[in-house]
Amino acid sequence: MSSAGSNYTGKSFIYNGTLEVASLANLSANSSLGAPTTVANGTIDLGSATLRYIGSGASTTNRVVNLLASGNLDASGSGSVTFTSAVTGTGQNLALLGSGAGELSAGVGTGSGGTLVKSGSGTWTVGGTSTYTGETHVLQGTLVVDGSIATSSRVTVTAGATLAGSGTVPLIANAGLVSPGDSPGILTTTQADPTLGTDYAFELTATGSPTYGNPTASVNDVLRMTDAGTPFVVALDADNAVGVYLGVATLTTGDLFRGGWYTDRGSDFIADISGAAFDYFVLGDGNGTHGFNGTDYYTLAELYGAGASVAVSTVAEVADFGGGDVNGYVTLFNVSVGVIPEPATLGVLLLGAAGVALRRRRGVAGA
Structure with missing residues (x-):
């Protein structure tokens, strides 16, 4: 009609x-x-x-x-x-x-x-x-x-498909991409079962902690997991790709970003995530070639060289999601970079990066 x-x-x-x-x-x-x-x-x-x-x-x-x-x-x-x-x-x-x-x-x-x-x-x-x-x-x-x-x-996400948003969902399983928020935001679940290779993508747009009380505009993406006993059914491994998108123009050694996973369990969960395959992207001037959620990023190495790195840990964090304080743990990303390359050097890095194999499984690096 x-x-x-x-x-x-x-x-x-x-x-x-x-x-x-x-x-x-x-x-x-x-x-x-x-x-x-x-x-x-x-x-x-x-x-x-x-x-x-x-x-x-x-x-x-x-x-x-x-x-x-x-x-x-x-x-x-x-x-x-x-x-x-x-x-x-x-x-x-x-x-x-x-x-x-x-x-x-x-x-x-x-x-x-x-x-x-x-x-x-x-x-x-x-x-x-x-x-x-x-x-x-x-x-x-x-x-x-x-x-x-x-x-x-439960919610299952098939490889090639994406679960996003700033709402509340049950246990998440299967091999697709979990991308919390609405660029950025907080998605709340009970547990994650990454057994079949669930991938994750987090946008972190500022150093410091997320705005936990504003799930639709939290500054940094968060996947909150409310099961205080077993937030991860099994630990992540190399089949779980994690794309971390740092939405800033420049990075400095010592920059600390909090976001990613937050567990209501009041204990360290680094053992649950340390085995995953992490890839890092930086906004820079916004003219990179790795698209995600409508924004173009560079890889960390393209902007800062192969020696740049991000150390992942988990730290205690009191968060109020709107219902009172929660004594949980959050992921901490600690940046280490050298001197920002001059434009001529950046061009060489970009050419060299073309020959480097980058893990980009199931759309974690964006389309």
Whole structure:
């Protein structure tokens, strides 16, 4: 239904197949699915079918999507689509598809037994407080959790896919990329199970500690792990790539960045992370060739030579995430660099770096 100006006021049912729409709007406003004036008539009943948004402009709707069976929402337009009412349908499964950008700002309210699957190359954002209790699977693209999916039993991230956001999630497992925050931010989980090769990416934009009380603008990325007993199911090893992106113009020996992992357990967790494969990137003048989250970085060696290094440790840190002080531990990155190269020397370093093999597994170095 490509028309953006339909004005029928009756209910919309999508039982099978795929229905493409060019616009969605709030109750009473014309859209590809009419202009119903009541919540009941405005509810979109979705069976074993797909509602696909193909609009060229951004659309926002407060109409409820009610699942009659396992259904799909597909964001494949060049414009984004946002649903501001929670998806309903007790126990039903929802798949988020498409190559574009979509958002469920009030979450997934399907309750006991429901699952959530993210597929397709696009990005879907889930806000609000979801109530489904089944698993969450990030198979492709990016799932940004800015609300809570804490009732989900676990979240698995497949290799090549990304979990991001500043919300709350259950245990994280599998081989994909975990990239906390919204450049930057704090993602909260119970535990991490890196057994299958989970990768991590952290943006640290200033020395010192993160702003723990502001999860959407924390200065430095944090993956907070609230299980005080076993935050890491197993220790990280060389199959776990960790990209650390230092968003500063210059570095000085002795610069200390705090962020990365934070555990509510009041003891050192360096043994859990020291075996990982760390790679470091620096913003510099912003003209590097290693892209991440829309920003171009240099490798640490490209700017400061092969002798530059970062020592990783964990230190005690009292943090208030909004609910009172937590006596936990946080990762500390201690920088050691030489003299900043002159422009001519930098050019030589950049040429030399072209022949150096760099660990860039599963998109940790960005796209």
